[in-house]
Amino acid sequence: MSNRLGDGLVVPVTLPGVIAFLLLLGICYQAHELGHHFFGGLVCGRLGTVTLSTYESADGCRRLPDVLTELFGPFVSLIIAYAAALRLRSRPGLLAFGFVFASYFHLRFIPPLMGGGDELDVVRKLGFGNLHLTVAIILFLLALPPLAIAWRSLAAPGRWWTFALIYVLPLPFLWYVDALAALVSGSKAVFPALASITLLRIPVTLLVVDVVMIVGFLLLSGVILSRESAR
Numbered sequence: 001m002s003n004r005l006g007d008g009l010v011v012p013v014t015l016p017g018v019i020a021f022l023l024l025l026g027i028c029y030q031a032h033e034l035g036h037h038f039f040g041g042l043v044c045g046r047l048g049t050v051t052l053s054t055y056e057s058a059d060g061c062r063r064l065p066d067v068l069t070e071l072f073g074p075f076v077s078l079i080i081a082y083a084a085a086l087r088l089r090s091r092p093g094l095l096a097f098g099f100v101f102a103s104y105f106h107l108r109f110i111p112p113l114m115g116g117g118d119e120l121d122v123v124r125k126l127g128f129g130n131l132h133l134t135v136a137i138i139l140f141l142l143a144l145p146p147l148a149i150a151w152r153s154l155a156a157p158g159r160w161w162t163f164a165l166i167y168v169l170p171l172p173f174l175w176y177v178d179a180l181a182a183l184v185s186g187s188k189a190v191f192p193a194l195a196s197i198t199l200l201r202i203p204v205t206l207l208v209v210d211v212v213m214i215v216g217f218l219l220l221s222g223v224i225l226s227r228e229s230a231r
């Protein structure tokens with residue numbers, strides 16, 4: 001997926017590399033949802049519910065804890081993007097580069113443009129109305145520093161198309177994640193009996209998917225990195 005060559009990263013785009021990135025994206029997406037879930041449990045006093053793509057605060061959660069819970073997911077995504085960018089700046093490498101984009105923080109400006117997303121919802125809950133464009137512009141600008149660091153970390157040859165590709169690579173996943181979530185623990189659950197069993201109010205089927213994504217990513221990235229270092 002990536003290799004350091006001369007004065008920048010070279011990102012050889014391969015099928016294992018793309019799959020590893022999509023698994024990392026799934027993991028970051030879950031970190032966002034589980035961020036909502038556990039923070040909500042903390043400030044609301046009890047856990048709500050969570051799926052691959054959504055969460056819900058516990059019934060009766062008061063207004064402020066509920067708003068903070070909704071903000072916490074985007075905060076997790078922001079922290080992943082910025083922490084990865086800081087790491088990338090001090091020590092350029094494959095993993096940090098992947099995390100900047102797998103955080104999908106750079107694409108969070110899109111849902112507000114379509115009238116959705118946590119951030120716009122929070123703005124509405126606080127009584128500021130439907131500031132679609134304002135929220136989208138703020139999110140777009142907030143995402144620029146990590147993107148600039150990622151851009152600068154790339155080797156000049158192939159920089160444009162590599163950057164463009166990884167920028168849009170999360171989009172198909174984000175488009176289909178609700179459909180995937182329905183298969184894991186929602187209305188179309190493949191194993192409905194198992195999906196109804198929960199641990200910390202997380203469906204067991206979702207936990208299995210999380211473990212599969214993490215193990216799959218570790219195995220694939222290990223193979224990719226060893227292949228790259230052998231070159």
Ligand SMILES: [Zn+2]
Binds near residue numbers: 032
């Ligand atoms: Zn969220």
